[in-house]
Structure formats: structure tokens, C-alpha cells
Amino acid sequence: MADLKGRVAVVTGAARGIGAATAQRLAADGAAVAVLDLDPAAAEPTVSAITQAGGKAIAVGADVSDEDAVNSALERVADELGPVGVLINNAGVTRDNLLFKMSTQDWDTVMGVHLRGAFLCSRAAQKYMVEQKWGKIVNTSSVSALGNRGQANYSAAKAGLQGFTRTLAIELGPFGINVNAVAPGFIATEMTDATAKRLGLEPEKLREETAKVTPLRRVGAPQDIANVVSFLCSEDASFVTGQTIYVDGGRKL
Numbered sequence: 001m002a003d004l005k006g007r008v009a010v011v012t013g014a015a016r017g018i019g020a021a022t023a024q025r026l027a028a029d030g031a032a033v034a035v036l037d038l039d040p041a042a043a044e045p046t047v048s049a050i051t052q053a054g055g056k057a058i059a060v061g062a063d064v065s066d067e068d069a070v071n072s073a074l075e076r077v078a079d080e081l082g083p084v085g086v087l088i089n090n091a092g093v094t095r096d097n098l099l100f101k102m103s104t105q106d107w108d109t110v111m112g113v114h115l116r117g118a119f120l121c122s123r124a125a126q127k128y129m130v131e132q133k134w135g136k137i138v139n140t141s142s143v144s145a146l147g148n149r150g151q152a153n154y155s156a157a158k159a160g161l162q163g164f165t166r167t168l169a170i171e172l173g174p175f176g177i178n179v180n181a182v183a184p185g186f187i188a189t190e191m192t193d194a195t196a197k198r199l200g201l202e203p204e205k206l207r208e209e210t211a212k213v214t215p216l217r218r219v220g221a222p223q224d225i226a227n228v229v230s231f232l233c234s235e236d237a238s239f240v241t242g243q244t245i246y247v248d249g250g251r252k253l
């Protein structure tokens with residue numbers, strides 16, 4: 001378990017799914033957590049879960065692809081909780097389609113949230129981390145970075161995040177900042193439920209079919225990712241940087 005007492009964490013896209021589980025895990029590790037999502041009201045259930053468990057959290061509304069919104073959000077977090085030391089770039093969307101049907105808007109939206117969003121949030125957060133000579137950034141890649149039919153936009157963004165991770169690790173390492181990525185496989189969330197519906201399947205059916213072709217014979221839960229993020233933010237991982245850890249039940253093997 002990471003010891004994050006006295007640290008401030010920002011988790012983007014934390015209203016639900018992997019982000020919500022990660023926010024709760026980092027709060028349990030001792031961090032005060034900014035639960036950032038598009039709609040602050042949607043982030044309230046995560047905040048309540050944290051405070052009811054004895055932790056500290058605030059809801060912050062921001063679109064991670066909006067430069068002014070991101071800069072104001074990080075300033076607000078610094079004012080209300082203290083300077084950010086942990087940033088989890090988790091916010092994400094899918095706009096799947098085969099290349100010949102993919103609209104320019106769907107390409108730009110996915111690049112905007114995943115790549116521009118991670119860039120804007122990391123740039124805004126690093127100045128607080130550099131001042132503290134301590135920081136942890138975890139980006140959220142995906143097994144789709146290795147290629148996935150219908151996801152040219154998402155796959156390119158998730159592969160891009162791996163290069164972004166390695167470069168930030170080089171630039172920020174001298175300031176005591178670790179930068180890593182997690183690359184989830186199939187995790188049962190509203191995102192994968194929406195994928196099932198697009199394929200004309202019940203979410204439970206897609207989970208069953210995916211579990212059958214996964215070496216560990218199950219799909220992932222949001223906590224599976226939160227656990228690895230917590231490890232990457234812990235002292236046990238203090239010599240780990242620039243890495244992408246696949247958390248996929250062996251799916252890509």
C-alpha cells in the first residue's frame with residue numbers, strides 16, 4: 001500500500017469506473033483527492049464514498065482538453081487541498097469506427113481527451129511537483145495501443161501516451177518525479193458496456209466471451225487497475241519510471 005499521507009492527488013475522469021476506484025484507493029492510501037470530471041455533480045458519489053470511508057476529497061469540474069479549465073482546476077486544488085503531488089491521467093472516451101467511416105471529429109475528440117488532456121494536466125501539475133521535488137504521474141494507456149480493429153483513433157492515442165510517459169520520465173526524473181503508465185485490458189465499466197451495446201451484445205455476454213480468451217479466465221475490475229496505480233505511487237516503486245505496465249489478465253500474450 002502506498003503511504004500518501006499529506007499528499008494531494010488529482011484523478012481525472014474519476015466520477016465512475018477505473019477513475020472512481022483509483023480515487024478511492026489513493027484516498028485509502030492517505031491522499032487528499034481531487035475527483036475531477038466533466039460534471040462536478042457526477043463526481044459527488046465518488047467524493048461521498050471517500051469521505052464516508054474517512055478520507056478527504058473534493059469534486060472538481062473540468063474538461064481535460066480545455067487549457068483554461070485545466071489550469072483553473074489545478075489552481076483550485078492547490079488552494080483547497082494543497083499542491084498536487086500525484087496526477088492520474090485517466091479521463092477517456094471512445095469514438096470507435098472503421099477507418100473509412102471514422103469522422104475527423106471522432107479522431108479529434110479522442111486525441112483531445114487522451115493526449116491533449118494528459119499533456120495539459122501534466123504540464124499544469126508538474127510545477128507543483130518540481131517545487132516539492134516529489135511527484136507521481138500515472139497515465140492510462142490500453143492494450144488497444146497494440147492495435148485494435150475499429151479503434152484507429154483510440155489505439156493511436158493510447159500508443160502516444162506510452163511515448164509521452166517515457167519522455168516525461170526523462171524530463172521529470174531529475175526532480176524526483178516518477179512517470180509511468182498502466183495499460184488495462186478488458187475492465188468491466190460503463191465504457192466496455194457501451195462497447196457491448198455497439199456490438200449488439202449484452203454486457204454480461206461480452207464479459208463472458210472475453211473471459212474465455214483471457215489466460216486468467218476473467219475480465220478485470222476497476223480495482224485491479226487501482227491496485228497497480230497505488231503500487232506505482234508507492235515507495236516500493238520509487239525506482240520504476242518510464243514504464244507501461246499491462247494489467248490485462250495475460251490478454252495480450
Ligand code: NAD
Binds near residue numbers: 013091185192
Ligand atoms: P468510463 O467511461 O467508465 O469513465 C471515463 C470517465 O472519464 C467518465 O466519468 C467521463 O465523464 C470522464 N471523461 C470523459 N471525457 C472527459 C473530459 N474531457 N474531461 C474530464 N473527464 C472526462 O471509462 P473507464 O472504463 O473507467 O476508463 C478509464 C480509462 O481507462 C480511460 O482512459 C480508458 O480509455 C482506459 N481504459 C479502459 C479500459 C476498459 O476496459 N474499461 C481498457 C483500457 C483502457
